[in-house]
Structure formats: structure tokens, C-alpha cells
Amino acid sequence: MQSVEVAVRPTGVRWLIFALACGASFLLYLHRYTWNIISPKLQEAPYHLAHTQTEFLFSLFYYTYALLQIPSGMFIDRWGPRWFLTWSIVCWSFALALLAAIFLRQTPVGESSLWIILVPAAISRLLFGAAQAGCYPALTKASKVWFAPQGRTALQGLIASTAGRSGAAMSSIIFATLLIGWLGLTWQTSLICLAAIGLLFAVFFCWGFSDSPENDPRPNDAERLLINGGTMPVTTPENQPKMLPWSNAFRSTTMRWFVCQQFFDAGSDVAFVALIGKYFLQSRGMNLGSTGLLASLPLIGGALGGYVGGLLNERWIAATGNRRWSRSGVGFTGKVIGCVMLLLVTRQESATAAGVMLLLAKFFGDWSQPTVWGTCTDLGGRFSATVFSIINTSGTIGGVVMPLIFGRLLDWFTREVQTGETVTKITSWEPLFYLLAGMYLASGLCWLMVDCTKSLAEEVPNAKP
DSSP: OOBOOOOSOOOOHHHHHHHHHHHHHHHHHHHHTTHHHHHHHHTSTTTOOOHHHHHHHHHHHHHHHHHTHHHHHHHHHHHOSHHHHHHHHHHHHHHHHHHHHHTTOOSOOOGGGTHHHHHHHHHHHHHHHHHHTTHHHHHHHHHHHHSOSTTHHHHHHIIIIIIHHHHHHHHHIIIIIIIIIISOOOHHHHHHHHHHHHHHHHHHHHHHOOSOGGGOSSSOHHHHHHHTTSBOOOOOOTTSOSSOOHHHHHTOHHHHHHHHHHHHHHHHHHHHHHTHHHIIIIISOOOHHHHHHHHHHHHHHHHHHHHHHHHHHHHHHHHHOOHHHHHHHHHHHHHHHHHHHHHHHTTOSSHHHHHHHHHHHHHHHTTHHHHHHHHHHHHHGGGHHHHHHHHHHHHHHHHHHHHHHHHHHHHHTEEEEEETTEEEEEEOOHHHHHHHHHHHHHHHHHHTTOOTTSOSGGGSTTOOO
16 A cells, blocks of 8 residues: 545545444334334234244344345445445335234234234244344445544444434334324334335435445545545455455354354343333333333443443553453453343332333443444454354344243243232243343353454455455
8 A cells, every 4th residue: 555645625425424324223223123112012902912922023033134144244245335225224114114014903813813914924024134134234344444443443333332222212212102102193103104214214325325435436535545544545456355255254263252242142132122111011010101211221321332332442442552352351341240230120129220220231231332343343354244244143043042032931930810800910020131131241251252353354365454
């Protein structure tokens, strides 16, 4: 590379890319976390689904999400993220509207005819998972090519955690508190409204997003110079491999520990996607309006924690000069403190206090979100989308397995209490929070074994890390 002096003021196209990336991340979680409210609604009349049935429907999302992670990452590394993300947003918005349409039926459903709605509902969940599979690998790739290494992790924290968790936090507020509670819409109509917002955003995203500064005429040389850390980019030689050789990932000890870490991390996170709304509704006896606010607290904590985690990565690396232990240290300490907060949830008498403990658990637990993105770009280099997709696949497997375990655990600790002629089901939620705390601790311990300095891209002949 050759240093170039440019006196022209840099354009700001990268900040439009950043805003659109944050918008896509916000929308992804806004739509995904609607299940917090949908799930308990499916347990009411006329459907009366059990915990195991609702959590099975929820877990279907992760089947296609896991299956298409790695193919999506490889596609993005080869052809870029713009059109891939555009069609992803369109497809998952359509799947959300489809789910709402399936459950518009309000007549009672018997056990023998339940399959009439469960089969198409299962298909919509599979489509939803398939459409969202490549979003974060694509955004990881975009952050790698549009932002300089210095400060990149903090920006990744804003995209992955602050924007994403904000969407998750606003999901319960917009869906339950505003649309259902204040405006009086049915949950099905409210879901269709959220899907329409997604389709409109996809149009705006397609107009403003771009694969890279080299392929976009809008940024000037000064901005390209800034993005590349003071050097003008060099065209990638044709003889360089287009995709990451699988052997590089399979023989890496760091990747194996990273995979285990993400299984525990994302596997525990599905409880916040699928069960926290149900926890406040059923265990704490809150109404929908209050549940929307309380269920948003842990996601607000996650949004703030992701931002703080990104800053900690940057500051610890700058202060110590040790990238490896700065990343591992942020991941470990956040998960251990989050583990303690989850244990304290079970000791709270009031719903508000439990919500605050969940907020703190996610605040510290989500310190690791930008750490994951930063580690993927460290390990993957120009193959960062593929590396992220491998890591996210392991987390998705946790998303497939854990809802079934969570649902079975809740059903196992559910008992029936008869008062006169009324039979009430009461579920003990403490075992669930003990399990989540253990998964947080396991994730933290795995972070100690992840060495982000062992780049997979450096092992590829002629590859640019």
C-alpha cells in the first residue's frame, strides 16, 4: 500500500451506511421479539396451546436460521451485502404478516383440527428464520469494509447491541403497550402494521446502502483514505481465494472455544426473546400494558451494555496494547456479573425489582456482543462474514435446542391448583433462571480460551487480513 495525502474534506457516506445498518439491526429485533407477546396470546382462547407447543413453534425459526447461516456468509463474502440484505428484510416482513394472517381465525379450535393452523404457522416461522439468517453476517461484513479498524468495535457495538437491543426493547412497547394496549388493535393487526414498516424500510435501505466504498461513486478519495486507515485501498488480485478454506476454521482451537461460547450465549438469549413477556404475564400477574414496559427493561439494558462493551474493547486495547486479553476480559467479566444478576431475579418480591435485575443481567451480559463482532473481524479479515456465520450457526443451534428444554422445564414445574370449580395452572420460574445463570457462567469461561489474534485469513495464501 502507498500513503496518499488528500486535502479534500472527506464525504460522509459511511455514516449513511452506519445509519442504515443500525436501522436493519433495529428492525430485525423489533420483529423477532414480537414472539414475547404472540406466545402467551396463543395460549389463550381459542387456541389454548401448551408451553411445549408454543416453544416448539418458536424454535422452528432457528432451524432455517441455522441451516442458512454459513451459506449466507459465504454468499456475502463473495458478492456483497446490499441486495442480500434488501431481500432479507422483504422476506422476513412478509413472513411476519403471514403469521398474523394465519391466526386471524377467532373460532374455537379443537385438538383434532389444530394442525390446520399449526402447519402454516410452522411454515411462516421457518421462512422468518431463513430470511433473517444472513443479516448479521452481512452487517459484520459491511462494518469491516466501511470503517477503519480504530473505533470499529465501538461502532459494531452500536449496530449489533445498541440498535438491535433497542429494537427488541421497543418491540414490546410498540407491539403490546402502544398498538394493542393504547390503540386497541388485535395482536394480528398490530403484527401486520409492523410488517408494513419493514417493507417500507427495505425500499429506503436498497436506495442508500452499498457493498463497499470502492464500488460506490459517492465517497471521495479522502473518505476512502480515512476508512482504510491512511492508505488507499489496493485492488484484490484475481488469484486470491474468494472464500475461506474450511480447513482453516476446523483446525483452529480458538474457533472451537468461540463456537462453544456462542452456543451458551445465544442459547440463553432465546429466553429473553420468547419467555420474558410470558414470565411477567403469568408469573407476576401483570397486564399487557405493564408487561410491554417491564419486558422491555432487559432489552434496554442490553442496548446500553452493548454500547459500553464496545467502548471497553476500544479503551482496554488502547490502554494495554493487548487485543487478545482485552476482548476476552470484556466477554468474561460481563457474563460472570450477568450470571449473578440472573440468580438475584429469583429473590425479588416485586415485578419491578425483577425487571431491574433482568435489565442489569442483560446490561452486563451484552458487553460481549460487540466483542463477538470484533473477534469475528479479527479472526476473519476479508472473510469476516463467513467467520461470523460459523459462530452464529453455533448460537443458532443453541436457539434450536434450548427453547425445547425451556418449554419442557416450565411444563415440568407447572402444577394445577383447584379453587372450587376453577383449575389454575401455576408455574415455578426459578429453575429456568438457575439454568440461564449457569449458561452465562459457561459462556464467560469459554471467553478465556478465545484468542482473537490467531487470524484465519493469514493462513490463506496471498490473503489480506
